[in-house]
Amino acid sequence: MAQQRKSGRGASRQREAPRTGTGPRAYLAGVASGLFLAFIFYLVTLPPESADRGGAPPQPTAAKPAPAPEYEFYTVLPNQEITVEVDPADMPKPRGEGGAKQFLLQAGSFRQADDADRRRAELLLLGLTPRVEETNGDTGRWYRVVLGPFESRSAMAKARSLTAQQDIDTLLVQRSPE
Numbered sequence: 457m458a459q460q461r462k463s464g465r466g467a468s469r470q471r472e473a474p475r476t477g478t479g480p481r482a483y484l485a486g487v488a489s490g491l492f493l494a495f496i497f498y499l500v501t502l503p504p505e506s507a508d509r510g511g512a513p514p515q516p517t518a519a520k521p522a523p524a525p526e527y528e529f530y531t532v533l534p535n536q537e538i539t540v541e542v543d544p545a546d547m548p549k550p551r552g553e554g555g556a557k558q559f560l561l562q563a564g565s566f567r568q569a570d571d572a573d574r575r576r577a578e579l580l581l582l583g584l585t586p587r588v589e590e591t592n593g594d595t596g597r598w599y600r601v602v603l604g605p606f607e608s609r610s611a612m613a614k615a616r617s618l619t620a621q622q623d624i625d626t627l628l629v630q631r632s633p634e
Contacts, residue, residue: 559612560604562627563619572599575624579603582618602629 563579563586566572572588579586579601589600603619603626606612612628619626 557630558605558633559609560602560606560629560631561612561615561619562629563601563603563624565598565600567596567598569599572601575601578622578624579619582622584615584618605631 564572564575566575569588569590576586576588584603586601586603589602591598591600603615604612606615616626616628
């Protein structure tokens with residue numbers, strides 16, 4: 457019995473032949489057949505050749521220039537007149553005229569002058585021009601650190617972003633010019 461098992465094992469090994477190279481062969485055969493079918497499809501879709509192969513190429517026909525557009529508003533508008541009745545009191549005032557407001561940024565309000573001076577020094581290091589205003593009110597004396605007035609909104613926004621980068625909160629204050 458032991459001999460039968462040995463012969464059985466050996467026979468099964470001999471029957472199994474290693475299959476090497478069938479994968480790449482099948483791949484290459486698929487690629488080749490795909491390329492062949494693509495070439496046949498290309499040939500079928502080509503346009504037919506013209507009968508006068510040796511003749512001169514056809515001459516392009518001269519295109520007519522498009523007519524220039526005609527506009528009527530050049531003559532119509534100067535002849536029209538529009539009258540509008542507006543009360544001068546209803547007209548908005550120009551920006552530069554009286555009543556203009558100034559926009560300031562308040563960078564802090566402190567009870568002690570030393571604290572206000574410290575905040576002013578921080579703002580000076582940022583390249584801004586702060587000033588300290590002393591006010592007396594019902595709650596006592598306060599020292600406010602103020603930036604501005606600003607010439608434009610962009611200058612105010614730039615100053616506000618600089619202070620925000622340094623974690624300094626600012627308050628937008630609107631005042632009448634003094």
